[in-house]
Amino acid sequence: MTGVYWACAFILAGILFYRFGWPRMQKFDAENIARIEREQRDKADANAHIRHALEVADEQVEDIQEVRVGSATHYLFEAEAFATREEAEEMRARRVGTVARRFYAELPEALMARGDGGARSPLSARERASARWKRTVH
Numbered sequence: 207m208t209g210v211y212w213a214c215a216f217i218l219a220g221i222l223f224y225r226f227g228w229p230r231m232q233k234f235d236a237e238n239i240a241r242i243e244r245e246q247r248d249k250a251d252a253n254a255h256i257r258h259a260l261e262v263a264d265e266q267v268e269d270i271q272e273v274r275v276g277s278a279t280h281y282l283f284e285a286e287a288f289a290t291r292e293e294a295e296e297m298r299a300r301r302v303g304t305v306a307r308r309f310y311a312e313l314p315e316a317l318m319a320r321g322d323g324g325a326r327s328p329l330s331a332r333e334r335a336s337a338r339w340k341r342t343v344h
Contacts, residue, residue, distance in 0.1 A: 263305035
């Protein structure tokens with residue numbers, strides 16, 4: 207009788223895996239294939255590094271928050287209120303550009319620090335420059 211229980215448990219585990227585990231694995235696989243294809247396209251694109259710098263900068267800049275006060279809607283970005291979303295988006299885009307420019311301004315210094323012949327930092331040049339980005343002021 208215990209063999210029947212084990213067989214039922216095995217079949218139930220298979221059904222649960224097929225219902226919940228398999229879609230997650232397919233999603234992970236699709237994301238991985240898309241990432242690999244993007245990397246292949248980026249090898250041929252001379253401006254891919256600019257796009258990547260902007261993406262990293264975009265991740266580091268806070269999002270715009272929508273705040274409703276009575277019937278009016280205001281948009282907050284870096285503790286500054288804007289009347290329209292377009293104004294807030296423009297300010298955010300400027301901030302992303304500033305962060306990306308600082309990355310390129312600090313990149314030579316970060317690369318030179320790596321070649322000092324001493325102990326190598328566990329952080330990459332991008333990570334060291336990213337740590338300095340957080341101290342930026344508009």
